[in-house]
Amino acid sequence: MSARSIPLPAASRQRPRATVLPLARLEGRRLLRHPLILLAAALLLALDFLSILFFDETDADGYAWSLSVPFMPFAAALLVVVNLAALRGVRDGADELYGSLPTTARTRTAAHLVSLAWALAATALLVALSVLASMSRGGHVPGIFPAITAPAMIALCGALGLALARWLPHSAASTIGVVGLFVLVNGAGSASESRWGLLLLAFVALTILFGALALLRDRSRLT
């Protein structure tokens, strides 16, 4: 008997985009539970505590330091963890299995990008804690730009980790990313209030660029 087309069961007619959110939820939770992230968050809090102890509360430079430098280990950890998560299939040899499933590599990448929202939420909480600690001591009250630069840096690192995973699928590539991050963000600690806006703009633009680069690389084609 010759082959004939059998209609799809209604339950299986899903929009591929519908998978992004549940996948992002799973990835986001795993991201925040990763030991490296937990360690980096503890380090961030410790550095923040030290900055409260050693900086004059009214010193804007000191305040800028407390909103950038303590977040760098967290950003570096996020870069590495996102990179590892995106490389999970390659590292564990699961790409063959993934290749047989309806969700494409691009959808998985999109889910990883959305999962950064979990890291951003955690960062926003940490920034809020830092600001509250400073304000409680009658210290400097930040403008909007300095306050959202740390989350922007976190988003940038996540997107960079993802882009590296898609274009240079090797765990060592994240090390290059971390070095690049430190070079890039080196100026953040000394940024004057007027330059926060520019820095923020650069972070957002680079996040979009790296996110788009990651999404462009769909490796789910048949070979």
Place this chain on the structure above:
Amino acid sequence: MSVTAIEIVDVEKRFLRTYALRSVSLDIGSGITGFLGPNGAGKTTLLRILATVLAPDAGRLRLFGLDPARTGDRLAIRRRLGYMPQEPGFHRHFTAFEFVDYVAILKEMTDRRVRHDEVRRVLELVGLEDVMGRKLKALSGGMRRRVALAQALLGEPELVVLDEPTAGLDPEQRLRFREIVSVLAERRTVVLSTHQTEDVAALCERVVVLNEGEIPFVGTPSELAALARGAVWLADERGPAAQLSWRTGEGRHRNIGSAPELAELVEPTLEDGYLMLLGTRPREEVGR
């Protein structure tokens, strides 16, 4: 007669200059079809093509009448497919539940409650309900194979492709596997590859023998066994002219091919037929 779920016509696949498949043609309907063949015969390549992971270099392939070379058709096929690769690639830090749940999301099961129920169902089906919270790195090889089988069964796929599903399973687990697959195949198409001729004999309605990228035999297990009818002998000695010969656990020699002296003709098994079909190795290699 069952509807043809898979139609393969003159399919070829090459890796550099090596042919993995040469002009393979086959129709597969519902029920269980087993692929037998030596290492490097092309079984895994063919299963990867059926799982839409690889594309053939030439020939025509239709799964449920759909062409996997077309993006839309491929997606529709994948929604009806369950695939257990030879090496599934386990995420060692995931628990069994998390891994199957992850695959379930990738299978577009978006409703959390329904998905979790389904994950529990398939894990219970393969007998892993007690260890679903354990990390994969802490599970035995056999348990991991069952996790791999569980993910392939998610969503009750219409086509199930299993590459060496019984490798690493103990006899009890193999029996359980046979039970699961035979129930599954009542309404579906199951294609599996194996080195275990007993599994094929016990499970499969149809056997496809692959050798060097070609199909020398397609038929029922009894037809494969019948290839060796009149050519399997039990004797006290190794037959000098036998094509294949080995010493059985009872201390006698099972000879395939020409009869040795004072030999007793016996009913062939599926393994005998398979060895008769492919057994071109020198007698010395097998008998030791």
